[in-house]
Amino acid sequence: MDFLTELRSRLRTALTSLTDSPDSYVEMLKLSQDGKFGDFQANCAMPLAKQTKKAPRDVATALIEKLDVADLCDPPEIAGPGFINLRLRSDRLAAETAKLTKDDKLGVAEVDSPKTYIVDFSSPNVAKPMHVGHLRSTVIGNALCRILRFLGHRVLSDNHVGDWGTQFGMIIYGYKNFRDDAAYQRDPVSELARLYRLVNQLSDYHELVANLPKQREKLPLSEAALVAARQSAAANPADKDALRLVKKSEQELSDLKGAIASAEKKCQSIDENSALKTLADAHPKIGELARRETAKLHAGDVENKRLWDEFVPKCMLALESMYQRFGITFDMALGESWYNPMLAGIVDELKNQGMAVVSEGATCVFVEGNDAPFIVQKADGAFTYATTDLATIRYRVDTLHADACLYVVDSRQSEHFQLLFATAKKIGYDKTEFRHVSFGTVLGEDRRPYKTRSGDTIGLESLLDEAIQNARKIVDENSSHLSEPERANVSILVGMGAIIYVDLHHNRDSDYVFSWEKMLATTGDTATYIQYAYARVCGILRKGDVDAKQLRSAGHSILLDTPAERALALQLNRFSNALGDVAVDYRPNLLTQYLFETANSFASFYNECPVLNAEPDALRASRLLLCDATARILKQGLNLLGIGVADQM
RNA sequence: GCGCCUGUAGCUCAGCUGGAUAGAGCAACGGAUUUCUAAUCCGUCGGUCGGGGGUUCGAAUCCCUCCAGGCGUACCA
Missing domain, CATH: 1.10.287 (Helix Hairpins)
Structure with a gap:
């Protein structure tokens, strides 16, 4: 169960008699930052006291009286200036965890009102091979698609390839x-x-x-x-x-x-x-x-069109092999050329509506507060990507019925998107969420954009190959028990996982420094660590010859008598909430963080709680169920990031 | 000039719709294995959150200002 969401909903009810606008106060209920303050803390009594000019602790007391959580929590406690600390009842946590271990969706409920998302990402130029600069868009976009889809939204991924430009x-x-x-x-x-x-x-x-x-x-x-x-x-x-x-x-x-x-x-x-x-x-x-x-x-022109027709499919095929390595498939790949027939119409409309004016020979839309124009037609008559992007919006909203359009694009293009969205709004597209999901640059150790020593950009293909080669060395050092094909497979998973994870675990806004050493570290907050945790769980289930399906359906209870078990159970119940957090502001790093914490909780549990030798049988069964659920959440979570796992490594 | 972004531990980064003693990982140091994978776990060390003002009961978080760096800024996408 997503306890945070449930508790917030209870708090909302309690708040209705104290305030007319509970929203911001409800948000102040969050995970405790320290276990000694319970599992959750509500910080809303202090600001509420300020509003009503009462003593914060009195407000907290009043709030607790209205707060109906007896079925979920031990009696709430007031601490410090007026914090309300909540601790889940162990019996309830155990019961909800038991439910989760049997749930195919691992406690993740589908959203009440699904939206149609168009996610525009990767978008390489077909003329040029993909390089490291395309990595973030590809990886972030793919993760967002998978996560939004898992939450129950309708998602269309679109590779808006550059196939028509200069x-x-x-x-x-x-x-x-x-x-x-x-x-x-x-x-x-x-x-x-x-x-x-x-x-x-x-x-x-x-x-x-x-x-x-x-x-x-x-x-x-x-x-x-x-x-x-x-x-x-x-x-x-x-x-x-x-x-x-x-x-x-x-x-x-x-x-x-x-x-x-x-x-x-x-x-x-x-x-x-x-x-x-x-x-x-x-x-x-x-x-x-x-x-x-x-x-x-x-x-x-007939000849040039013929060449274009000859080149583009070949280029697309080459791109396809790259996406296969990432396990990415697009729902559509409508490149710039696809919108070509609509461009003249867009400009005509803008002119007719008086929104576009000719300035220094170019047809421009001027958006209030911006000196720079949004050029929809150049002085020489050619259209620009501004025109194409407007046509794209029209298609996505009018034909595909998008509720939200996400553009997973380099932050350097923020001004373009600001103008694009403002223009779209002006011409009537004001009910759709347009969002530039921007991200920073991949830097080299010298803090300059990541390049080879001679200054060339680094091809994505060779980057992936190098990651897998490096991973192979680590696998050879650690996994003498695996066969040759198994090692090769694990190397691919570890190498690809390392690249993808490093990218996603940074806040997408910030630039980050690319470092092989950090990325393929076998310790700490890396994909490998989580993959390894997964393999260790699998090891237990394999060694115990456990039939997972039977285990899940046998109706065992969950017992949470040690701190490690309790912490792990609480963590498993947070999966749904972590995914929801990602969707709020399109931040996959919140999921990497959650998965690392989960793997970490499991590692502590693994260290402190024997599973296969646990007695009595009820405890063994309970621990096996925790293991099974952990494995499924780690696998599913990594899968949502585009990262694979192996049962043994 | 204008605009956007960044500045948090030695290093790489979270945290930024204001909340209790600012968190991870790496590095350093010290422990843990007759028991399911030590690619592990536990602990210690480490920070005037770029500087200075302000708002507040309370600021890394909001406002102002200064400093440092990056990026964008009319016909490339």
Whole structure:
């Protein structure tokens, strides 16, 4: 039973005579932060006392009188300034735990009013191989889908792949000019990726070469500005603004120097490579020409459309193999191209309604409070991802009847989503929950975005391979009792689990530092720890030759006479609540935390309470039931995160 | 310039719709195994929650301000 939710509902009833707005007070009933304060604590008497100008302890006393929890808790106690401490009755906790051990859904009730969620995640660019930057979106989005679905919602996962943008023009241009037919026959996707990188690099080169003189001209100006700022600050040491100006000038100068150095380095790498240099010289307008290929594709050019039709399925197939490794399937993968036919209509509508105006040649929506425009059509007539995203909203709400649309996307795009949602609301989509489920960057040990030493982004494929290889070493050290195929299987589970868990266990808002050492640590708060706990439970059930189905249906009672058993039982009953917490603000880290605590409770129990040798039989049966329920919750919980388990490891 | 985010133990991070002595993991140190997997458990050490003001009976949490860092900011997505 979800005791927290039940107790809150009881508290709500008790509060009705004391306040008209019980909601915020009900929330103040939470898990105790310390076992000596009982299992739950209600902190609402103090603020309520302030409102009514009474003594907090008197309010607490009055509240307790109204609070009907005698069937659930020992008599409530008032402590300190007016905390109400609640401790569950052991008989009730035991009875509810017994019920949970027999429940297929492990005490998780389906939500009263299911919603239709569209979860937009992963969304790689088909032109480029997936890299570490796609990891978080993929992993967080998948976890949210599974959790919301388990709670009883209708969930549609959508891979909104980038298959229509500027990058496609680069591929087409590269294919027409630089392709290696043999390589394309052998491995089309790698060849296309190579062509993309090449065109991108050459086009960058020309842009940098064109801009370098301007930047170099700025250098003396920036230096002079710094000197002037320093002089002014020296003349007025107390002037804070002057000091600030010095810092700012220093920053700007250093940024400028950095930009020039980085540009020079990039140009140099081309200049020194005669083959690349020859190509660069032969294609001086490559950037513009690639953009033109995109425009032709969008305009329906037969040849480009044919190439697009040829490339996209190959790319999608390659992506598919990646998702298979994660065990992810999408309900749909409607890429940008799918919305193409609707874009002109969207812009027309915005114009007709007077919401979009032409500014500096581009068609824009201006949202109050934002200086930057939301550009729905560029000066050259091309549509942008803003247009596509509006069309997507229209489809998701009008056709798919979404109650909520989640976008699991990098936090750097927050401004885009703010404008997108504001615009959607303006055109009438004001009943749907739109939510940018944002997340931070994966950093390297140097606190810069995670890259290889040479500065390339790290491919996801090789990252996963490396994780599994590293896991294999650990498995070999620890599991001499397993056969070769078993070890290989466990290595995959441990390696993949490590990557997924590390990502999910951080608060999604924060950046995190990627570290192999921490991730694959065999101790502490890791996937491995939880997987191991699961395997240990399985070991007990296997060794005892326990028929789980029979065990569950035999009608055994649960006995909770030791602290370890009681703590574990309480923890098992929290599963439902933990999942609910995830759904409130789309935070999977609350589930990783719960699972770690559960595995931890089990480990203590395991240490203190013998199971197979327990006597009498009633105690043995009770402990076996706790083991079985623990295993099921750990397995189900990890499964909701996209992480697998093995019975032995 | 404007906007968003971040700053918590030596390290990596939770906690942030205000509540009791600020929590984990790692690292360090000390214990536990004739008993179901020691990839384990128990304990110790460790923090003026970036600084300063304010609101409050009560602030890591809310407000103001300063400092430090990251990101975004008109035709890439």
